[in-house]
Amino acid sequence: MLPVLHEIIPVNMNTLRLEVRRADDQALITRDRMRVDVMAEFYVRVKPTADSIATAAQTLGQKTMSPNELKNLVEGKFVDSLRAVAAEMAMEELHEKRVDFVQKVQQVVSEDLHKNGLELETVSLTGLDQTGFKYFNPQNAFDAEGLTKLTETIEDRRRKRNHIEQDTDLAIKAKNLEAEQARLQIIREEEYAKLQQEREISIRRAEQLAEIAAQEAAKKREAEEARIAAEREVELKRILAARDVENENIQKAQLIQKAQVEQKKTIELAEQDRAIAIAEKSRAESEAKALADQARAQAVKAEEEVVTVRQIQQAERQKAVELVAAKEQAEKDAIAITVAAEAGKQAAADDAEAVRIAAEAEAEKVRLKAKGEADAKVLLAQAMEKQYQVDAEGTRAVNEANNVLSSEQVEMQIRLAMLKYLPEIIRESVKPMENIDDIKILQVNGLHGTYAGSCQADVHHEGGNVALSDQVVNSALRYRSQAPLIDSLMNELGIQGGDINGMTQSLKAKAGIDN
Numbered sequence: 164m165l166p167v168l169h170e171i172i173p174v175n176m177n178t179l180r181l182e183v184r185r186a187d188d189q190a191l192i193t194r195d196r197m198r199v200d201v202m203a204e205f206y207v208r209v210k211p212t213a214d215s216i217a218t219a220a221q222t223l224g225q226k227t228m229s230p231n232e233l234k235n236l237v238e239g240k241f242v243d244s245l246r247a248v249a250a251e252m253a254m255e256e257l258h259e260k261r262v263d264f265v266q267k268v269q270q271v272v273s274e275d276l277h278k279n280g281l282e283l284e285t286v287s288l289t290g291l292d293q294t295g296f297k298y299f300n301p302q303n304a305f306d307a308e309g310l311t312k313l314t315e316t317i318e319d320r321r322r323k324r325n326h327i328e329q330d331t332d333l334a335i336k337a338k339n340l341e342a343e344q345a346r347l348q349i350i351r352e353e354e355y356a357k358l359q360q361e362r363e364i365s366i367r368r369a370e371q372l373a374e375i376a377a378q379e380a381a382k383k384r385e386a387e388e389a390r391i392a393a394e395r396e397v398e399l400k401r402i403l404a405a406r407d408v409e410n411e412n413i414q415k416a417q418l419i420q421k422a423q424v425e426q427k428k429t430i431e432l433a434e435q436d437r438a439i440a441i442a443e444k445s446r447a448e449s450e451a452k453a454l455a456d457q458a459r460a461q462a463v464k465a466e467e468e469v470v471t472v473r474q475i476q477q478a479e480r481q482k483a484v485e486l487v488a489a490k491e492q493a494e495k496d497a498i499a500i501t502v503a504a505e506a507g508k509q510a511a512a513d514d515a516e517a518v519r520i521a522a523e524a525e526a527e528k529v530r531l532k533a534k535g536e537a538d539a540k541v542l543l544a545q546a547m548e549k550q551y552q553v554d555a556e557g558t559r560a561v562n563e564a565n566n567v568l569s570s571e572q573v574e575m576q577i578r579l580a581m582l583k584y585l586p587e588i589i590r591e592s593v594k595p596m597e598n599i600d601d602i603k604i605l606q607v608n609g610l611h612g613t614y615a616g617s618c619q620a621d622v623h624h625e626g627g628n629v630a631l632s633d634q635v636v637n638s639a640l641r642y643r644s645q646a647p648l649i650d651s652l653m654n655e656l657g658i659q660g661g662d663i664n665g666m667t668q669s670l671k672a673k674a675g676i677d678n
Contacts, residue, residue: 172220175227178208178284181234183241190294191249196309198299199254202290203268205241207233210282219280237276244271254293261288336562340555347548354544358537365533369526376522384512406493413489417482424478431467 185191186200193199209219209227219227226232248267249257257264265286273283299306299313 172224173228174209174216174220174223176209176211176216178206179227179230179233181205181207181230181237181241183234183238183245184290185242185245187294187298188300190298191246192305192309193249193254193257194251195253195312196305197254197313198294198306198309199249199257200290200292200294201245201249201288203241203245204287204289205272206284206287207237207276207281208284209280210277215277215280215282217280218278222279223281237279237281240272240275244268244275247271257291261291264288336559340559343551343555347551351544351548354540358540362533362537365537366530369529369533372529373522373526376525377519380519380522402496405496409489409493413486416485420478420482424475427474428471431471435464435467 182202182204184200184202186202190198190200209216223233223236226236245268248264248271251267252260252264265288269283269286272286276283293313296310296313299310301307301310
């Protein structure tokens with residue numbers, strides 16, 4: 164019998180790429196109950212044997228010609244093998260042992276594909292990642308366990324990351340502090356060097372000034388001594404000259420006195436001779452008278468001689484007295500001049516010593532002042548260094564305190580800061596209202612007790628009956644600068660900024676005051 168072909172079924176012998184993706188709520192569940200998004204590519208073909216081709220034709224028909232139809236047919240086997248292998252491995256193992264995962268999937272799925280005449284050439288794991296946090300179902304036991312572990316892992320990593328960041332920040336700040344301390348140390352050393360240099364310069368300047376003052380004092384002392392010596396020599400010469408003149412005057416007086424005595428003696432002798440001649444002439448007249456006259460003449464002569472001797476003795480005694488007095492006066496004048504010269508010399512020496520002491524005192528004053536200024540600068544540098552250290556410690560403590568603040572505490576600090584500056588913000592925002600010269604109120608009652616014009620619009624806009632004064636204030640509040648921004652800030656603080664009633668009600672509610 165001839166064979167009869169009942170039906171011809173074409174079989175695709177090419178390798179087909181079948182992509183399988185499981186993600187989100189369809190993600191694979193691993194051994195540690197984690198969800199992973201997987202994208203795998205399965206490369207399959209009909210095994211080139213008669214039995215496999217026949218099996219493929221019988222089981223698959225023409226689906227080998229359409230990759231999508233073939234995928235729809237065998238995708239369940241691929242997904243099942245992926246889930247089976249994933250359930251045996253943890254998520255980290257899937258990532259670290261991708262080759263083992265692919266080989267196990269290939270082993271599991273190959274037997275099932277063989278039943279359809281197909282063989283699996285290879286499996287490529289093109290995508291592997293953790294499923295998004297939102298796709299974990301807390302009501303599911305697997306997801307609940309995985310969610311717990313995922314939360315622990317994330318928080319642990321976040322905690323470690325925070326520790327690393329904080330340690331890094333502390334290390335940076337410590338390094339900055341070390342650098343700042345080194346910089347301050349260098350600055351301090353420079354200041355110390357400058358102060359030491361200034362101190363040495365001041366001391367050297369003071370020493371030079373003292374030396375100059377001492378030299379000037381010595382020169383002044385020498386000049387004064389020379390002047391005193393010259394004056395003393397001149398005065399001594401004057402005294403000697405005056406003494407010589409006085410001696411000459413005394414000698415002249417003595418000669419005059421002696422001449423006067425001799426002249427008087429001569430006159431007396433002449434008188435005696437004349438008397439003798441007269442007596443001799445009259446002796447002839449009368450012998451008796453002559454004898455009497457002779458006796459009288461002898462008596463007179465004797466008396467005159469006594470007078471003459473007396474006068475001579477008085478003149479010599481007066482001369483001796485005057486000589487002694489002149490000598491005493493000359494000695495007194497010499498002693499006075501000598502004493503004055505010695506006093507001038509001692510005064511000059513005292514002046515020179517006073518100048519030297521004043522110069523030394525001025526030099527010591529300059530040296531002490533320079534030393535005091537240097538010590539003050541050193542103390543100032545030390546105080547500044549302490550202040551820098553205290554400021555650095557305070558800044559570090561504030562930063563550490565701020566790092567441990569919770570979000571609620573940070574938000575509370577922000578609100579407190581806003582409340583602190585809110586009065587100034589409101590005061591500046593209503594500055595444009597100062598330009599309003601006057602406000603005219605036009606009130607016209609309408610139907611059913613409503614108001615006409617803009618007032619009616621204001622009433623409806625506010626949502627109820629509002630007093631006329633409140634309406635005026637609310638209308639004026641519309642002229643604030645930056646009104647939307649200010650209202651937004653006040654709304655964050657729970658205060659309605661655009662309405663005077665809302666503002667007061669909010670403040671009353673904050674303060675716990677009843678209407």
